[in-house]
Each structure stands twice: as C-alpha cells, then as structure tokens.
Amino acid sequence: MRTLPIIWQRLVSADGTTCPRCRGTGEEVRRAVARLRTILEPLGIVPGxxxxxxxxxxxxxxxxxxxxxxxxxxxxxAWLGGRTGSSRCCDQCGDNECRTLELEDQAYEVVPEELILKAALKAASALATSSRGDV
Structure with a gap:
C-alpha cells in the first residue's frame, strides 16, 4: 500500500486548547480521512x-x-486552484489574521470535508499514476 500523506496543523495554546475555526477544520479533516480510507483502498493507497x-x-x-x-x-x-486568504480570528488566536481558504469567490474559515476530499482525490490520482510511487 502506498501512503497519501495528509498533514493538518493548528495553534495549540499553552493550556492545550485551539480556536473554534481550527477545531471545526480538524473535525472535517478526520471525517474526510475516514472516507478516504474506503475510497482509496481499491487503488492500494492509504491516507496517512x-x-x-x-x-x-x-x-x-x-x-x-x-x-x-x-x-x-x-x-x-494548490490542489483546488484556490488561494490562501486570511480573516480576523478569536479565542486562542487573539485578534490575529488567521488562514482561510479562498475558492471560487468564497472564503472558508473552516475547510469543509468535501473540499478536503476533492483535493485528496486529485493528489491520490497523481500518486496512482506516478511511476515512482510519489506525487
């Protein structure tokens, strides 16, 4: 089985908490990865x-x-043809400008499962057709 590496990173405060935006994206990432396990298994690819x-x-x-x-x-x-944006956050992030995803005239503070799946499937397609086994 080849591995499709997926990294999600977020601010974690000294007391171990994260903001609602990151918490929401984390839930979406975990749901997407669970679905990807089933979708990609026939291709010999496992999401990591x-x-x-x-x-x-x-x-x-x-x-x-x-x-x-x-x-x-x-x-x-990059996989979706979008771009990185920013907007004012809250809680652990203070008044900082935090990452958003801008895609087709819409900004996402929490990245939805569907967009994570779409990007991962594009990456998996590149992995599946790569002769060296990497993207």
Whole structure:
C-alpha cells in the first residue's frame, strides 16, 4: 500500500486548547480521512494523517501556518486552484489574521470535508499514476 500523506496543523495554546475555526477544520479533516480510507483502498493507497501542533511563539511568527492542510506536500488550496486568504480570528488566536481558504469567490474559515476530499482525490490520482510511487 502506498501512503497519501495528509498533514493538518493548528495553534495549540499553552493550556492545550485551539480556536473554534481550527477545531471545526480538524473535525472535517478526520471525517474526510475516514472516507478516504474506503475510497482509496481499491487503488492500494492509504491516507496517512499527521496532526501537528503549533506553539504560540511559532504562531506569532507566522499566523498563516495555523489551520493549514498539506496533501502530498502541497497546500490544499494548490490542489483546488484556490488561494490562501486570511480573516480576523478569536479565542486562542487573539485578534490575529488567521488562514482561510479562498475558492471560487468564497472564503472558508473552516475547510469543509468535501473540499478536503476533492483535493485528496486529485493528489491520490497523481500518486496512482506516478511511476515512482510519489506525487
């Protein structure tokens, strides 16, 4: 089985909490990965989810790295033809501008499962047709 690497990273405060935006995206990522296991199994591909925590100092240096999803080493927005945006967040993030996904004139603070699936299936297609087994 080949692995389709999926990385989701978000700010985790010193007390172990994250903002509602990241919490929502985390739920969507986990649902998408569960569905991908079934969808990709016949192709000999298994999704490998890695969840990374960003500490407050790293977040302060680059707020747009929080709530980021990478699939096969590329940002989700690259697979979808979208772009990274930002909007004011809350809670653990304070008044910082945090990552959004901008796609087809719509901004997503919480990345929906359907878009994660779409990006992952594009990446899996590239993986399945790659002669070296990587994207």
């Amino acid at each position: 989810l890695q969840v990374k925590e960003i500490d407050e100092a790293s977040f302060a240096a680059d707020t747009l790295q929080s709530n980021q999803i990478l699939i096969a080493g590329q940002p989700l927005d």
